[in-house]
Amino acid sequence: MRSFDELFDRVIRFRDDRDWKQFHHPKDLGISIALEAAELLEHFQWKGREEVARDLEEPERRHAIGE
Numbered sequence: 001m002r003s004f005d006e007l008f009d010r011v012i013r014f015r016d017d018r019d020w021k022q023f024h025h026p027k028d029l030g031i032s033i034a035l036e037a038a039e040l041l042e043h044f045q046w047k048g049r050e051e052v053a054r055d056l057e058e059p060e061r062r063h064a065i066g067e
Contacts, residue, residue, distance in 0.1 A: 040065070 015021060023032075043065045044052055055061040 015024065023029075043055070043061075047055070055065065
């Protein structure tokens with residue numbers, strides 16, 4: 001199992017390899033989190049618990065939600 005420090009270092013390298021540090025400010029991170037959450041929520045909008053449960057059982061839909 002990797003330590004937290006090892007995982008943190010990998011994330012920082014990933015960020016730095018893509019020159020993303022310039023975007024890692026509270027405002028930009030907050031906006032990005034909200035946008036990603038909205039994309040996830042689109043899969044569940046207007047669906048009841050049973051329909052969501054069926055979606056999660058279907059491999060193709062589960063994969064789309066996971067993406």
